[in-house]
Each structure stands twice: as structure tokens, then as C-alpha cells.
Amino acid sequence: GDSVTQMEGPVTLSEEAFLTINCTYTATGYPSLFWYVQYPGEGLQLLLKATKADDKGSNKGFEATYRKETTSFHLEKGSVQVSDSAVYFCALTGPYGGATNKLIFGTGTLLAVQP
Amino acid sequence: DAGVTQSPTHLIKTRGQQVTLRCSPKSGHDTVSWYQQALGQGPQFIFQYYEEEERQRGNFPDRFSGHQFPNYSSELNVNALLLGDSALYLCASSLGGTQNTGELFFGEGSRLTVL
Numbered sequence: 190g191d192s193v194t195q196m197e198g199p200v201t202l203s204e205e206a207f208l209t210i211n212c213t214y215t216a217t218g219y220p221s222l223f224w225y226v227q228y229p230g231e232g233l234q235l236l237l238k239a240t241k242a243d244d245k246g247s248n249k250g251f252e253a254t255y256r257k258e259t260t261s262f263h264l265e266k267g268s269v270q271v272s273d274s275a276v277y278f279c280a281l282t283g284p285y286g287g288a289t290n291k292l293i294f295g296t297g298t299l300l301a302v303q304p
Numbered sequence: 305d306a307g308v309t310q311s312p313t314h315l316i317k318t319r320g321q322q323v324t325l326r327c328s329p330k331s332g333h334d335t336v337s338w339y340q341q342a343l344g345q346g347p348q349f350i351f352q353y354y355e356e357e358e359r360q361r362g363n364f365p366d367r368f369s370g371h372q373f374p375n376y377s378s379e380l381n382v383n384a385l386l387l388g389d390s391a392l393y394l395c396a397s398s399l400g401g402t403q404n405t406g407e408l409f410f411g412e413g414s415r416l417t418v419l
């Protein structure tokens with residue numbers, strides 16, 4: 190079945206460092222891909238998404254590119270801040286438009302940014 | 305514009321008891337999904353309700369049941385609680401049918417502890 194694999198954490202970085210969190214997927218067809226973020230004590234928030242191959246999702250300085258050839262959707266940010274400390278989840282769902290939006294999540298990667 | 309609201313935020317039950325969790329979707333949304341997030345894991349899809357019917361179900365036993373009301377709010381019921389049911393239960397709302405964009409909006413969750 191469909192699945193998402195993301196790098197294990199925790200990832201500990203100093204402020205202004207470059208961030209990469211790896212995510213690869215297995216899916217039939219052409220899924221939509223997402224990054225969700227969970228700040229301490231809060232629910233999941235959509236960070237960015239991409240719905241077709243070569244699309245780049247971006248938000249708040251974060252970027253991820255849908256790479257069909259490598260089945261990857263790696264999350265990057267050029268300069269992290271302490272406020273970016275959170276758990277990041279990669280997820281996929283079927284092509285939208287009548288689909289049920291069932292999300293399949295990775296296990297999450299904890300990012301800790303130190304001042 | 306109120307987002308997704310869940311109640312209660314925290315609750316403690318003992319093995320064998322039953323629990324009901326409640327969710328009000330984001331204004332204008334007609335589809336509600338429930339996820340279980342065990343500690344240190346990604347959310348796992350339980351089921352989704354649309355037009356007051358269960359539209360899709362994940363790999364959860366029949367002890368997990370739900371309901372959607374005409375105002376689109378939803379309940380998750382878990383019977384005969386087990387220690388392993390201890391988790392954060394997340395509700396997510398979205399638009400169904402032809403308005404489906406593939407995006408889910410999550411509540412902050414109900415943390416259930418089973419003793």
C-alpha cells in the first residue's frame with residue numbers, strides 16, 4: 190500500500206543553519222504531497238503542498254519539490270529560526286477531485302533550533 | 305472564522321470504559337475525518353464522514369465508531385477501551401465532493417489516557 194518514509198530525528202541545528210528533512214514515498218498513481226507542522230501543544234497545520242510532478246510548494250521560507258523520478262518531497266529552508274522548532278510530517282493523499290482526502294503520514298521529524 | 309474545534313481537550317478513562325469525542329468542522333466544511341496519533345508517531349486515519357455517512361475507514365476495529373450530524377459536526381466513539389487506545393485523537397475537516405482541494409484543516413486534538 191501507499192506509504193511515506195521520512196528521516197528520523199531529532200534534527201538539531203543552530204539558528205540560521207540550512208535545513209533539509211528527507212521524505213520519500215510509495216504510491217500508486219499520482220498522489221498529492223504535503224508537509225504539515227505541529228508546534229508544541231498545537232494541532233497539525235498545513236505548511237506547503239504540491240499536487241503534480243515538478244511542482245514546488247513554498248511557505249514561510251520553506252520549500253519542497255515534487256520529484257516523481259526519485260519519489261521524493263524533501264523539505265528545505267535556507268535559514269532556520271528558533272521559532273521553527275516543531276515536528277514536521279510528510280504526507281500524501283490521492284489525486285483530489287472526488288477523492289476522500291485520506292492522508293498517509295510519515296512518522297514525523299522533530300526539529301530543534303538552538304539560538 | 306472559527307477553525308476546527310474539538311472537545312474535550314484532555315480526558316482520563318479506565319480500561320473497559322467507553323469514550324465519546326466531539327468535533328465541529330471549520331465553517332463551510334462538510335467533511336470530517338478522524339485520526340489517531342500515538343506518542344512519537346504520525347497520525348493514523350480512522351475514518352471519514354461525508355453527508356452523514358462513513359465514506360472510508362482505516363485499519364481500526366469495530367470498537368471505533370462515529371457519527372456525523374446534519375450540521376456537519378461529528379463524534380468519535382470508542383468502546384471497551386484498551387491501554388493501547390491512549391493517544392491524541394485529531395479531527396480534520398475539509399470540503400467534499402467536487403469542491404475537494406485535497407487540503408485538511410486539523411483541530412488541536414483530544415488527548416485520551418487509558419489507565
